[in-house]
Amino acid sequence: MENDSTKTEVFSWIKSLLAVVVLVIVCRQFLFTPVTVNGGSMSPTFQDNDRVMVLKMSEIEHFDMIVFEAPTSSDKHIKRVIGMAGDTLKVMNDRLYINDALVEEPYLEENKASSPFALTEDFEVVVPEDCLFVMGDNRLSSGDSRLYGFVPKDNVFGEVKIRFYPLSGIGLPE
Structure with a gap:
């Protein structure tokens, strides 16, 4: 028994x-997967070796931080969505315009304060269908859509929802 x-x-x-x-x-x-940040292209929002959780079932919007396969390699990159399909993006004098409307970028303030140079060179693009235009928060040191072009939506793994390491930085990214 x-x-x-x-x-x-x-x-x-x-x-x-x-x-x-x-x-x-x-x-x-x-649903979700952990990802390790490599490099400083998203500084100060994320630092090298930060660990984040990516939600795979998310509706991507302007300024979301996403993880995607870079168009030039199979590496996973983390960048901020600046433009979506159909958007006309223009940067003039380090100021971003989306569809002719000036957009504030508070996540760049720390980098602007510490740089004597403009963070973003002037450009104008129209985002094609089924694509995104992404840039890192550390604009002076970021390989992003300015370098490798538009990111096909099919390359997106998901949206960064929370940082869980280091413990001192746990929380929702801004």
Whole structure:
């Protein structure tokens, strides 16, 4: 009798562990995944080796931070969405205009304060269908759409939702 209850208990634990493993695999495959930031192109928002959680099922909007496969390599990049399909983007005198409306970029203030140079050179582009235009927050040191062009929406893994490492920086990114 005691042997049967032990077997039942062990079997119950095995079923529970398998259920947890399957749940983790499904969540990671379809809902969210952790990503490590490489480089300083998103500084000061993210630093090299920060760890973030990416939500795969998210509606991407202007200024969201996304993880995507770069058009020039299979590397995962983290950048901020500046333009969406159909947008006309213009930067003049370090100021961003989306569809002729001036847009404030508060996430650039720290970098602007510490640089004697303009962060973003002047340009004008129209974002094609099914594409995004992305830039890093550290504009002077960011390989982004200004360098490699538009990012196809199909290359997007998801939206950065939370930083979970380092512990001192846990929280929602701005």
